[in-house]
Structures are given as C-alpha cells and as structure tokens.
Amino acid sequence: MSDKIKFEIEFVIQASPQLLYQYISTPSGLSEWYADNVNSRSEIFSFIWDGAEEKAKMLKRKSDEFVKFAWEENDDDTYFEMKIIVDEITKDVSLFITDFAEEDELDEAKMLWENQVADLKHVLGSK
Template structure:
C-alpha cells in the first residue's frame, strides 16, 4: 500500500523508525528492551520485533518474533519505505505488511486509519 504524506522524509523517518515516533501513531505503546528489540503493544498485548533492515532516512523493516522473543520461520514483518517523487513533489509512505491477516478490506481500512493518524501528527 502506498500513501501520499505532505511532509519531508527527514521529518517522517523518526515516526517510522523510533519507539517514540511509532507510539504516536502506530500502536498503543512502543518500548525498546535491553537487546534493542521493539516491544509494540496493542490492546495490552506485547508483540516483539527486531529491525532487520534499515536505510537511514529512507526505509526500515521490522521482523516479528515469537512470544519468547526468538526468530520465526516465515515471520511476519512490516516494511516502511519513504519515497520522494520529483515529478509531483510528493512524499509517499509505502507499507508492506507481510502477515497472516487474510481480510484484505479490513487490513486496508486499518492502514488508512493509521496513516491518517500519522498525517495528523506531522501536519501532512
């Protein structure tokens, strides 16, 4: 999914790559544990993830771990990529949500709501 956001990649990147930024729009709370794993909290449930790939200022991928904070085979992941179009002078947030979620319409509505919340945070 791809969303236009009226903000610079420099402003947006902390919102997709830091615990404090993610907690403002993405989930109820985000904490870093001592091993630098992200604990993303939704509905009082912990979901642990590690950063698998990061290109500063451009993209980040979170790979989710099991309940014991261990890697999984064919793990769920979220990939956020910021892209700038010189032609339209727009910034796009591309979201790749690789999960076992099967209801595509529900998933689209979820991301539209989350990105709307992000837009409110950055004024875009």
C-alpha cells in the same frame, strides 16, 4: 500453515523524509500513531496495543528512507516495511507500506494501515 499474501499500499504524506523517518523508526515516533506504546532494546521493538505486547525485530533500516521489521512470533519469512519515496519531479513524499496477511484478513489489514496512517497524518498536520 497457510501462506500469507504480500500486499503494498501507498500514502501521500505532506512531510519531509527526515521528519517522516523519525515517526517510522523511533519508539517515541511510532507510539504517536502506530501503537499505544513502543519500547526498544537494541533492534527489538516492543509494540503495545490495549495492554497486549508484540515484539518485532528491526531487520534493516536506512536513514530517511526505510525501516523493515519482522514479528517475532511469525515462523515464516514475512515482514513489514515502511519506505519513504520522494517523487523526483513533484517532490511529493509517499509512505509505501509492504506487509503480509492471510487471504481472508487482507481487507482488514489494509484498513488497519489506513487508520494508522490517518493518525500519522493527523500527528504530522498533513492532509
């Protein structure tokens, strides 16, 4: 098994942390932008894309601040995290993504997040 590379990517989002948190932490919010459909049973979330289902466990969360998931089929300690960061001075709100990808899939993984977050901004009416 090759080691995956951790990457971080930040997006400025014009929305309140409270609203943004709803979109990153709830099945109904996540299904608006991240996957075609999302269901959850306690901390296990089922993400559905094009009819294929992938399950992730919510490892940690803090209201209006972050969520952290791990894909069930991964047998390593990788995870993906979505953190809401508010700039103390400007009050700009950012969504800070941490994820892991194989070295040859790094650009693709980043592009996927960029596309998904573009959908999120569209849903939020953010620029």
